[in-house]
Amino acid sequence: MSDKKVKESTASSFVFRLTDNGWRLGLIWHPRLECWMLSGGHVEFWENVAEAALRENSEETGWETRLVAGPSSELPAxxxxxxxxxxxxxxxLTVSPDNHTQQPHVHVDHLFLAIAEGEGPVSEPVHEVRWFTAAEIAEQPDIAEDLRVQAKDLFGRVAEAAAR
Known part of the structure; x- marks a missing residue:
């Protein structure tokens, strides 16, 4: 028996929006896991990871979003x-069995920065959505520590990144 785990591509997004009171991070309530988390999910065979991130954002939050590309090299001319x-x-991330794979497996999660577009959601979200300040992210008990660390980093960079 092999000790290799199934690895599945997933895409998640830190969805930010600028409000009159500053930047907020939108998180969804995951009913099975009972915590606040990023919108995201499995990459389907017909899409790349960026397309999956946009689809998941729309489905799970109801908001249209645009992705801000992470640090990378430009293609040569x-x-x-x-x-x-x-x-x-x-x-x-090693994860428990879910509706895609009936055994423990690994999600290879591609984490994007996304900006919510428009004045409000354009469709009914699949999950409850809440918009958190940086201080609320630091204090909210139902948020994983890795998400807190990454959100803190992005709160410090979102304004500059969004201007791109």
């Missing part, structure tokens, strides 16, 4: 193929 927006981070 004359490169013939389009560049897919780079995630800010890619990390592997």
């Amino acid at each position: 004359g490169a013939p193929h389009p560049l897919v927006p780079a995630p800010w981070w890619v990390q592997e």
Whole structure:
């Protein structure tokens, strides 16, 4: 028996929006896991990771979003193929069985920075959505520590990144 775990590509987003009171991070309430988390999910066979992130944002939050590409190198002049927006981070998480895979497995999660567009949601979200300040992220008990660390970093960079 192999000790290799199934690895599945996923895409998640730190969805920010600028309000009259500053930047807020939108998180969804995950009913099965009972915590606040990023919108995201599995990459379907017909999409790349950036397309999956946009789809998941729309489905789970109801907001249309745009991705802000993470740090990456530009394609050389004359490169013939389009560049897919780079995630800010890619990390592997061991996860419990879910509706995709009936055994413990690994999510190779592509983490994007996204900006909510418009004045409000354009569709009914699949999950409850709450918009948190940086201080609320630091204090909210139902948020994973890794999300807190990454959100703190992005709160410090979102204004400059959004202007791109």
